[in-house]
Amino acid sequence: MFHRISAHRTPKSPIFTTYQKADRLWGWGLWLTALLLFTIDLGGVAIRDWDEGIVAQVARELITGNANWLHPTLNGDPYLNKPPLIHWFIALFYQIGGVNEWTARLPGALLTATSVPLLYTLGREIFHRRTQAIFSALVYLTLIPVVRHGRLARLDGAVLFFLVLMMVCVLRARRDLRYALGSGLAFGLLCLTKGVLLGVLLGAIAFGFLLWDTPRLLTSKFLWWGLGLGLVPVAFWYASQWQYYGFDFIIANLVDQSLVRIWESVENHKGPPWYYLLEIIKLSAPWLLFWLGGLRLAWRDRNLSWARLTLVWTGVYLIAVSAMNTKLPWYIMPIYPAFALAVGSYLALVWEEGDHEIGRWQKTKPSPSVPPDQLLTPDYLCPRPDRLWPLFSILAFVAWLGGLYFGGMLTLTDTTTLDINLQLTCASVALTMAVSTLLLVECDRQFLVILCWGMYLSLLLFVSSHHWVWELGESYPVKPVASLIQQHTAPEAQIYTSYPYSRPSLDFYSGRQIRPVDSQALQHYWHNSPSAYFLVDQQTLHNLQLPDSRVLGTIEGWTLIMPSEIPKPIKGLKPFREKGNRLHLAQIR
Numbered sequence: 001m002f003h004r005i006s007a008h009r010t011p012k013s014p015i016f017t018t019y020q021k022a023d024r025l026w027g028w029g030l031w032l033t034a035l036l037l038f039t040i041d042l043g044g045v046a047i048r049d050w051d052e053g054i055v056a057q058v059a060r061e062l063i064t065g066n067a068n069w070l071h072p073t074l075n076g077d078p079y080l081n082k083p084p085l086i087h088w089f090i091a092l093f094y095q096i097g098g099v100n101e102w103t104a105r106l107p108g109a110l111l112t113a114t115s116v117p118l119l120y121t122l123g124r125e126i127f128h129r130r131t132q133a134i135f136s137a138l139v140y141l142t143l144i145p146v147v148r149h150g151r152l153a154r155l156d157g158a159v160l161f162f163l164v165l166m167m168v169c170v171l172r173a174r175r176d177l178r179y180a181l182g183s184g185l186a187f188g189l190l191c192l193t194k195g196v197l198l199g200v201l202l203g204a205i206a207f208g209f210l211l212w213d214t215p216r217l218l219t220s221k222f223l224w225w226g227l228g229l230g231l232v233p234v235a236f237w238y239a240s241q242w243q244y245y246g247f248d249f250i251i252a253n254l255v256d257q258s259l260v261r262i263w264e265s266v267e268n269h270k271g272p273p274w275y276y277l278l279e280i281i282k283l284s285a286p287w288l289l290f291w292l293g294g295l296r297l298a299w300r301d302r303n304l305s306w307a308r309l310t311l312v313w314t315g316v317y318l319i320a321v322s323a324m325n326t327k328l329p330w331y332i333m334p335i336y337p338a339f340a341l342a343v344g345s346y347l348a349l350v351w352e353e354g355d356h357e358i359g360r361w362q363k364t365k366p367s368p369s370v371p372p373d374q375l376l377t378p379d380y381l382c383p384r385p386d387r388l389w390p391l392f393s394i395l396a397f398v399a400w401l402g403g404l405y406f407g408g409m410l411t412l413t414d415t416t417t418l419d420i421n422l423q424l425t426c427a428s429v430a431l432t433m434a435v436s437t438l439l440l441v442e443c444d445r446q447f448l449v450i451l452c453w454g455m456y457l458s459l460l461l462f463v464s465s466h467h468w469v470w471e472l473g474e475s476y477p478v479k480p481v482a483s484l485i486q487q488h489t490a491p492e493a494q495i496y497t498s499y500p501y502s503r504p505s506l507d508f509y510s511g512r513q514i515r516p517v518d519s520q521a522l523q524h525y526w527h528n529s530p531s532a533y534f535l536v537d538q539q540t541l542h543n544l545q546l547p548d549s550r551v552l553g554t555i556e557g558w559t560l561i562m563p564s565e566i567p568k569p570i571k572g573l574k575p576f577r578e579k580g581n582r583l584h585l586a587q588i589r
Contacts, residue, residue, distance in 0.1 A: 023124055027117040030137050034116035037141070037460055038109040038151055043102030045469045046479050046505060052153045053504030056104040059090035060508070070237075071244055075513040078245060080252035083237055085192040086158050104153040112150030112157035116141050118164045119337055123344065125171040126306040131351055135448075136344025142455040144283045145329075146336050148468060155194050156333045162189045163202055164337055167309070170206050174214050177222040184226025191234045197258040199234075201320055202334060208312045213305050261326035271327035276318060279332050280339070286395060286433070286451065287343045289388050290350075294342030297349065306345065313338035347448060350383045354445030385447075389440040396433035402426035421465030428458040475503070476556045481535070482509030484560055488552040489533050496525050497535040519544060526563065533562050 047053050058072050058079050072079045072087055089107035097103040119140050123133025140146060150157035166186035172179035183206065191199035210217050217223060241249040260266065281288060295314070298307040314335060321331050403426035406419045432454025439447035462468055485506075489495060495514045507513050514535060517525065525532050526546050533552075536544075541559055550564040 022130070023121075026130075026134065027120060030117040030120055030141070031114065033456070034113040034141055035110075037147060037456065037463065038113040039106070040460065041464050042105050042109055042151060043100055044464075045101070045466050046472060046477070047101055047104065047153065047508055048469050048471050049475070049478075049503050049505045051155070052104075053506075053508050055087060055090065055153050055155070057504060057508045058084070059087045059094060059104065060099050062087060062091040063094055070240055075507060078248075080241070080245065080249055081257050082155065082195055082253075083192040083234075085189065086155050089158075090153065101153075105151060108153060108155075108157035109151050111161040112146065115150075115157075115161040115164045115337075118161070118168060119340060122164060122168045122171065122337075123306075123341065125168060126309060126341075127345070127348075129348060129352075132306070132345050132348040134344075135347040135351070135452075136340045138452045138456075139287050139343045139347070140337060140340035142452065142459060143287065143336055143340065144459070145279075145333060147459055147463065149330055149333060151463065151468070154330070156330050158193045159190065159198070159334060160337065162186050162193060163334055166190065166202070166206060167337075170210065170217075171305075171309075173217060173220070173223065177217075177220055180217070180220055180222040181226035181229060183223070184228065184230035186230070187227060188230025188232070188234050191231075192237065195253070195258055196234070196238075197254075198334075201317070205313050205316050208316055209309050212312065213308045262324050264325055266326045269326050269328050273322050275327045276322055276332045276335075279329050280335070284336075284339065286392065286436075286455070287339075289391055290343045290346050290385070291339060293383065293385075294344070294346035297346050298342055306341065310338050310341045310345070314342065346383065350385050351445055351448055353383050386440045386443045389437050392433050392437040392440060396430050396437060399426050399430035399433060403430060419465070419467070421461065422467060425458055425461045425465065428454065428461055432458060475499075476558060478503060478505045479509055480555045481558050482506055484553045484555050484558075485510040485512060485514070485533075485535065488560055494525075494529060494532040495535060496522060496532060498522060498537055498540040499535070522546075530563050533560060535560050 047056050054074060058074050061073050061076075062069055062084075069084070069088060069091070072084050086107065090104055093103040093106055097106075116137055120133050120137040123136045124130065127133050127136075146160065150160070163186075166183050169179045169181075169183035169186055173183060187199060187203050187206075190202055207218070241253070256266075280291075284291070295310075298310045301307040302311060317335050317338070318332075321335075324331070403423050406422040406426060432450060435450050436447040436454070439450060485495065489510075489512060491511055493512060495512055496517050497514050498519070499516050502516050503514065519540060522534060522536070522540070522544060523546075526534065526544075534546075535558055537558055541561070546561070546563075548564045549561045552560040552562060554560075
């Protein structure tokens with residue numbers, strides 16, 4: 001028998017119907033608000049290197065040439081790194097809207113935007129009051145890492161969506177066992193997004209919560225049927241790869257891309273055990289200031305379901321990723337929904353402890369909303385966010401300095417950086433923090449309204465600029481160089497570059513594979529590959545003094561050349577080692 005609320009057995013009261021309508025309004029409002037933030041000017045900047053360029057290229061190869069949707073390729077080589085679920089979604093959008101930045105990023109952006117009202121649904125399922133769910137969703141919506149990575153053509157936004165979906169189904173299964181089937185399907189989609197290892201880790205969080213909170217659900221056949229149903233497509237895909245590629249797939253996918261990263265530092269991406277705590281600190285302001293208060297509140301209320309879920313989710317995931325030897329910033333992304341739950345619960349207490357007539361905190365006694373059995377307990381948590389006003393004033397000061405710098409009124413270097421978008425963003429952040437500081441000094445709970453809307457508007461201004469993908473400034477602009485390559489080379493041409501690393505975004509825009517090699521290798525190919533092309537920087541071109549070179553074009557400090565006639569091989573040229581172009585193995589993070 002299903003343990004659920006049945007509309008046929010218990011008539012819905014008018015109050016219950018009103019609550020449902022309010023939840024629908026909040027859900028739609030959050031989704032539309034998130035949709036604007038995650039999709040505005042989505043194609044305004046170029047695809048960035050590494051993961052985004054690789055994902056976009058793999059998806060394009062699914063719809064061009066000899067398309068094989070079950071066995072994708074990267075530059076014609078087998079792509080063995082990750083399951084292709086998101087690549088399939090992007091390829092479908094390519095077929096509808098063409099191959100461009102907007103269609104590459106739209107699937108992930110839509111999934112991440114939908115995870116915002118989904119987190120609100122999770123909050124309504126686990127919290128007693130709506131304000132806790134509202135603040136949790138607003139905090140999650142205005143977290144910089146969630147916004148940035150959710151807008152990119154990466155796998156992280158989809159992971160967040162399927163993770164929150166799995167948790168919602170797990171929570172609802174406590175009163176309607178049919179939702180246990182949905183939790184298994186969401187688990188399978190997680191595994192098809194970023195691999196079995198991450199799926200097992202996130203699934204362990206859900207099982208740990210159930211073991212602590214609702215152990216009876218672990219004996220439900222619906223839970224195990226759902227898990228088995230979700231694993232069917234996962235098992236099919238992994239079996240097909242094993243049958244097609246053999247043991248090479250096991251080494252590339254399960255070992256090199258998953259297990260090795262636990263005990264080895266892949267490509268020297270390492271850090272101390274507190275690496276991810278620093279990542280949270282760097283990019284989660286201003287909500288970080290309330291995180292410890294939220295965790296303390298969760299520990300106090302650890303007999304409640306919301307606190308148990310927050311503690312298990314935060315503790316298990318943070319310990320697991322911190323123990324890994326390979327450290328990358330986006331590995332911490334799945335912790336942010338739990339972060340938002342902790343902060344949202346604390347902010348709701350802050351809001352409710354404010355006087356309902358004048359909006360000020362009662363400094364001498366708790367409000368009437370506090371349950372009587374907590375009034376005499378020594379661990380009663382009386383929120384005093386007004387003590388944080390010095391930190392908010394510092395944030396306002398730093399933001400004003402940023403606005404002055406990008407406005408050219410504060411010069412810290414020899415060149416002045418003028419950018420109206422960054423000026424507006426810094427001004428919005430500074431105004432938000434300054435007004436919040438004043439309200440905190442006055443002990444006015446309305447600072448939360450200013451903080452939520454101010455952060456949202458600031459992020460809206462930020463993603464409307466060309467700076468939200470700040471990694472693009474780490475190297476030369478890729479689109480002009482790709483245009484030069486397309487203009488002078490054939491798609492199947494051999495192209496070598498003196499740039500020290502592979503640039504997947506350059507491969508994506510040019511439609512060619514550009515291989516990075518060192519100076520000795522450049523000389524070798526120059527004298528032994530007369531039909532090859534060479535993309536070299538000015539310093540390398542001057543140092544090598546390549547004979548009989550024909551300059552095809554120069555842009556952004558890079559020159560495309562080729563031999564004007566067949567060069568004579570150099571006798572005694574020392575053997576060289578070509579820089580590895582291991583894009584389909586190790587360079588996918």
